[in-house]
Amino acid sequence: MTEQAKYNQILQELKDQESSIQALALVDEKGKLYASNLPEDIDVDAVSSVPYFAFSMFEKELSKFHSSHLKQIKIQGKEEYILLCSIKKNFLLAIWVATKEKTPQLQQNVASAISKILGA
Amino acid sequence: MFRKKEKKLVLLVDNFDQARDITKTYLETSDYKVIAVSNAIDAMAQLEKKLPNLIISEIELPGQGSISFYNQLKTQKKTRFIPFIFYARKDNERLEEGVKKFQDIVISKNLKWKEVSEIIETFLAKRAVLKAKSFRVSKQKASRPQGVQSRPQEMQPRRPMQPSQNVQSPTLKQQEVTRQTAKQGTISQETISKVASSQVKTQDKVASSQVKTQDMVKPLAQTQKNVMPRHLPKQQVATKQIVKKQVEQTEAELEKTVYEPKEIVLHAPLPSTRRKKRKIHMEFPIEPGESTRGFLIPPSNLEAELRNDFHFSNFLHKKYDVLTFEPLVIPNTGLREKIRFEIESEESLSDHDFILDLEEDTDVFVQEEKKSEQDESKKSHYLDDIEDILVSLDDEREDAQKAIEIPEDEQKIADDETLDEEADDETSDEEADVETLDEEADDETSDEEAEDETSDEEADVETSDEEADIETSDEEADDETLDEEADIETSDEEADDETLDEEADIETLDEEAEDETSDEEADIETSDEEAEDETLDEEAEDETLDEEATDKEETVVKSKEEIATEKVEAEIATEKTAEKETAAKEAKEETATEKVEKETATEKVEKETVTEKVEKETVTEKTAGKETAAKEAKEETAEKMVVEKVQAGATSVASIPKISSHSIAMEEEEDLLKTKLIYYNKEEDQWIQEMDHSFQKQEFAIWGYSAFSMASLCFKIMKMNHVVKNIKLETLENQIVLTKIDEKHIYSASVVPNEL
Numbered sequence: 023m024t025e026q027a028k029y030n031q032i033l034q035e036l037k038d039q040e041s042s043i044q045a046l047a048l049v050d051e052k053g054k055l056y057a058s059n060l061p062e063d064i065d066v067d068a069v070s071s072v073p074y075f076a077f078s079m080f081e082k083e084l085s086k087f088h089s090s091h092l093k094q095i096k097i098q099g100k101e102e103y104i105l106l107c108s109i110k111k112n113f114l115l116a117i118w119v120a121t122k123e124k125t126p127q128l129q130q131n132v133a134s135a136i137s138k139i140l141g142a
Numbered sequence: 143m144f145r146k147k148e149k150k151l152v153l154l155v156d157n158f159d160q161a162r163d164i165t166k167t168y169l170e171t172s173d174y175k176v177i178a179v180s181n182a183i184d185a186m187a188q189l190e191k192k193l194p195n196l197i198i199s200e201i202e203l204p205g206q207g208s209i210s211f212y213n214q215l216k217t218q219k220k221t222r223f224i225p226f227i228f229y230a231r232k233d234n235e236r237l238e239e240g241v242k243k244f245q246d247i248v249i250s251k252n253l254k255w256k257e258v259s260e261i262i263e264t265f266l267a268k269r270a271v272l273k274a275k276s277f278r279v280s281k282q283k284a285s286r287p288q289g290v291q292s293r294p295q296e297m298q299p300r301r302p303m304q305p306s307q308n309v310q311s312p313t314l315k316q317q318e319v320t321r322q323t324a325k326q327g328t329i330s331q332e333t334i335s336k337v338a339s340s341q342v343k344t345q346d347k348v349a350s351s352q353v354k355t356q357d358m359v360k361p362l363a364q365t366q367k368n369v370m371p372r373h374l375p376k377q378q379v380a381t382k383q384i385v386k387k388q389v390e391q392t393e394a395e396l397e398k399t400v401y402e403p404k405e406i407v408l409h410a411p412l413p414s415t416r417r418k419k420r421k422i423h424m425e426f427p428i429e430p431g432e433s434t435r436g437f438l439i440p441p442s443n444l445e446a447e448l449r450n451d452f453h454f455s456n457f458l459h460k461k462y463d464v465l466t467f468e469p470l471v472i473p474n475t476g477l478r479e480k481i482r483f484e485i486e487s488e489e490s491l492s493d494h495d496f497i498l499d500l501e502e503d504t505d506v507f508v509q510e511e512k513k514s515e516q517d518e519s520k521k522s523h524y525l526d527d528i529e530d531i532l533v534s535l536d537d538e539r540e541d542a543q544k545a546i547e548i549p550e551d552e553q554k555i556a557d558d559e560t561l562d563e564e565a566d567d568e569t570s571d572e573e574a575d576v577e578t579l580d581e582e583a584d585d586e587t588s589d590e591e592a593e594d595e596t597s598d599e600e601a602d603v604e605t606s607d608e609e610a611d612i613e614t615s616d617e618e619a620d621d622e623t624l625d626e627e628a629d630i631e632t633s634d635e636e637a638d639d640e641t642l643d644e645e646a647d648i649e650t651l652d653e654e655a656e657d658e659t660s661d662e663e664a665d666i667e668t669s670d671e672e673a674e675d676e677t678l679d680e681e682a683e684d685e686t687l688d689e690e691a692t693d694k695e696e697t698v699v700k701s702k703e704e705i706a707t708e709k710v711e712a713e714i715a716t717e718k719t720a721e722k723e724t725a726a727k728e729a730k731e732e733t734a735t736e737k738v739e740k741e742t743a744t745e746k747v748e749k750e751t752v753t754e755k756v757e758k759e760t761v762t763e764k765t766a767g768k769e770t771a772a773k774e775a776k777e778e779t780a781e782k783m784v785v786e787k788v789q790a791g792a793t794s795v796a797s798i799p800k801i802s803s804h805s806i807a808m809e810e811e812e813d814l815l816k817t818k819l820i821y822y823n824k825e826e827d828q829w830i831q832e833m834d835h836s837f838q839k840q841e842f843a844i845w846g847y848s849a850f851s852m853a854s855l856c857f858k859i860m861k862m863n864h865v866v867k868n869i870k871l872e873t874l875e876n877q878i879v880l881t882k883i884d885e886k887h888i889y890s891a892s893v894v895p896n897e898l
Contacts, residue, residue, distance in 0.1 A: 045860060068859045076852040080871055083849070084878065096870040097853040104856050118860050126258075127231050127251040133160035 028142040029057035036117075036135040040128055044102070045118040048139065049074050056113065073116040077106050096124065109136055149175040150266070153194040155185045155211070156229070157204050165198070165229075172259045182211035189221055196266060201230040201237070201248075216244055225269040227262065245272060849880055 033046040037059050046059040047069050055070035081092040095106040103124070105117040115136065119128070152174045156162035162178050169176045177194065179185050182203055188194075197215070199208050208228065215221040226246040228237060238248045247265055249258055853866040869880040 064860060072852070072855055072859055076856055079848060079852060084871065084873060091874045092871060093874065094872040096872075097856060098867045098870065099857060099862060100865050100867060102862055104853075104860070104862075118862070125252050126255065129164065130158060130161040130231070130251055133164070134158045137159055 025142065026057055029139060030059070032135055032138045032142065033057055033059045035138075036131055039131045040119075042119050042121040042128070043117055044120050045069075045116075047073065047116040049114045049116065051112055051114075069116070073104075073106050074114055077108065077114055098122075105132070107132060107136060109139055113139065115139070149173060150195040151175045151177065151192065153185060153188055153197045154178040155180075155182065155197065155199040155203065155208070157181060157200060157202070161200075168255050168259070169198075172262075182206040182208065182214075185211065186214070189215075193221065193224060196225050196227065196262070198227045198229055198262075201228050201234070212241075223273065225266060227265065245269060 029048050033048065037043050037046060045061060045064065046057075047055060048057040049070050050056055051074075053071045053074045055066060058066065058069065060066065060069060077092065077095060080095055084092055091108075093108055095104075097104040097106075101122060102118065102120045103122070105115075105119060105124070107115040107117070109115055115132070117132065150173075152169055154162060154166055154169065154176055156165065156178070157180050159180070162180065166176045166178045174196075177188055179188060182199075183206065185197070185199070199211065201208050203211065212226060212228075215224065215226065222244075226241070226244070228241060228246070228248040229251060230237065230248050231251050234248060241248055245268075247261070249261055253261075849869055850866055853869055857866060871878040871880075
């Protein structure tokens with residue numbers, strides 16, 4: 023099994039575990055889309071570039087507020103939120119969730135997925 | 143005297159590293175000492191070293207598995223009574239039932255940590271009470287003398303028990319436990335009241351039993367002395383042994399009923415009945431349209447701790463009324479004036495998308511934004527300046543081209559004129575050509591005529607030959623007439639006949655000549671020849687008729703002269719045609735020269751138009767250059783203004799201390815933007831409030847703006863609802879929350895260290 027297939031499988035498992043997860047994308051530090059589980063009508067190139075830019079921007083700006091090493095960003099909407107998780111500064115896991123609140127179970131599932139990605 | 147508070151030891155068993163770390167940090171913040179391991183084997187090893195107050199285990203453990211680990215614990219005396227919590231993802235009723243036998247519980251991972259911590263506290267308090275009860279029972283058992291304690295009352299008289307501390311110790315311990323837990327401040331009020339009521343009950347019971355025992359102390363002592371001999375009889379010893387066995391059996395049964403370790407058999411999980419989601423309080427409850435003005439914070443961390451419910455979320459629930467949390471509001475107008483002060487568009491900031499270049503600093507970003515806005519403003523200025531024509535720097539060329547288009551029209555007209563002239567020339571040429579063609583045609587006709595004439599001449603020559611023949615014949619006829627000289631009339635008639643015959647012969651000769659010549663020309667020739675012949679014949683007839691064949695020589699001479707004259711005429715005609723041809727050639731040459739002259743004229747016209755164009759272009763370029771220079775000067779002055787403002791802000795920021803936590807507050811007041819920086823100083827252990835840090839404010843404003851724009855862009859990509867409510871950033875040290883208040887008031891930020 024290739025590396026990309028492994029990542030895709032991990033993302034698929036995470037999506038199966040959490041029905042509220044709408045889409046997943048694993049992006050590397052250069053903005054390349056390594057693996058994804060996206061709906062058909064979504065622009066793949068935009069998904070690969072924008073979250074990475076957003077994360078980089080936040081990380082850069084945070085350094086001015088005496089904070090470093092951004093771990094996670096949660097962009098909260100009215101009925102949904104986007105979670106951008108840093109994976110050892112090499113990868114960025116973008117998760118689109120269609121619920122208001124982040125549950126510990128989701129957090130643990132995401133954490134386990136991240137550990138799997140690191141181990142893959 | 144209060145005893146020093148001891149942290150409870152928790153053994154955490156979880157194979158997921160990050161989840162284990164998160165739970166560990168949560169437990170540590172809730173004042174527990176945590177030993178975290180990843181599997182059951184390590185957990186057993188830790189249990190060998192030190193027994194914890196609580197074990198929390200993930201349900202899905204690798205290797206041995208959590209259920210077998212649990213069963214192993216419950217079969218060992220040492221670890222049987224340790225409170226155990228399963229941490230499961232889904233509700234598992236079978237597991238809950240199985241665990242309930244040992245007074246343990248299962249916690250769902252769907253719950254918030256606050257709920258989880260409350261459950262753990264109540265669970266531990268409950269277990270503490272149970273432990274105290276069991277301890278009292280066991281002590282009571284232990285306090286009884288062996289062989290007597292289980293003897294039936296009927297068989298043996300009651301003996302008063304010695305008043306000792308053993309009886310009171312369980313309740314004291316229980317009180318101590320409850321006191322400790324109350325001191326720690328981690329138990330909820332309900333649990334404390336429950337524990338207190340149970341303590342009262344147990345105290346009552348103990349007191350009553352003490353009174354009873356005190357009453358019975360003396361008689362029991364007497365009976366002990368009197369009844370219990372040193373050497374009992376054999377029967378009594380046997381009964382004693384039987385009773386002892388029975389007591390042991392009953393004790394064992396009792397123990398079994400309470401704490402018998404039975405293995406939990408887990409079947410396939412029943413369909414999950416998910417709990418309805420509780421309406422948990424909002425973590426960041428600043429709703430759109432709601433100001434953060436009313437939120438309050440405690441004056442110090444110490445006071446917050448004394449209140450026993452210190453948490454950052456409490457800031458947002460108006461629990462404190464000591465220091466007002468001034469908030470976090472930037473109106474759009476302020477942004478426009480101070481950061482992008484040349485913006486005149488009324489687009490809301492949330493709808494305005496932009497692309498951020500990450501490699502550039504925020505100052506550069508601001509300048510770029512400003513430039514783009516200035517470009518827009520340039521467009522609007524042009525509207526007034528240049529006759530309602532929208533011109534930007536990029537559009538100037540187009541306008542110049544438009545300006546050039548007017549002479550082009552003129553050029554078009556000129557071109558049209560030249561074209562007309564050319565057309566006229568062409569027509570004249572055509573006419574000339576037609577004329578020449580006509581002339582040529584005339585020439586041709588004249589040539590034809592000349593040819594006809596030549597042919598006629600030839601024909602005449604032939605006819606002259608024939609006439610010569612005729613003459614000879616006539617001479618013969620004359621000889622005959624001279625010879626006969628009789629009948630003149632008949633001779634005339636005969637002469638007529640002869641002439642007629644001769645004419646007929648001439649006609650046949652002419653026909654032969656016609657056959658020799660070309661087709662059409664031949665027809666014309668024949669017609670002409672016929673006509674001429676006819677005329678000649680007629681003349682000849684006339685001559686013959688007039689002279690009556692007497693002066694034959696004269697006629698021949700005449701005919702010869704006529705032929706000569708005809709020849710001369712033909713020569714003249716050929717000369718005429720030659721002249722005509724030359725005239726036509728000359729006409730053609732003239733038309734060609736006229737054409738050349740016309741072409742040169744059009745070229746001149748074109749050159750003139752081109753030069754006019756070039757002149758106009760140079761004029762427009764000059765005007766455009768002047769305008770751009772004026773704009774650049776304006777831009778430079780604007781940039782200088784910005785730089786001065788930023789520098790003025792930066793000087794005020796220089797004295798900002800390094801802080802562990804801060805919240806930036808902004809609001810507009812009488813055209814002056816005031817920033818209130820509220821932060822928690824860790825060294826001084828207090829919240830500090832400072833004013834007027836305009837640079838921080840600007841920086842924050844830019845950051846917040848860009849952050850929300852990026853966030854909305856992320857939402858747009860995923861085709862989600864575009865309203866971004868808040869952005870939470872988690873770092874190793876802090877948690878930063880950017881909250882959108884409404885469209886007018888943009889955002890607020892709170893920075894809190896993870897320790898809090």
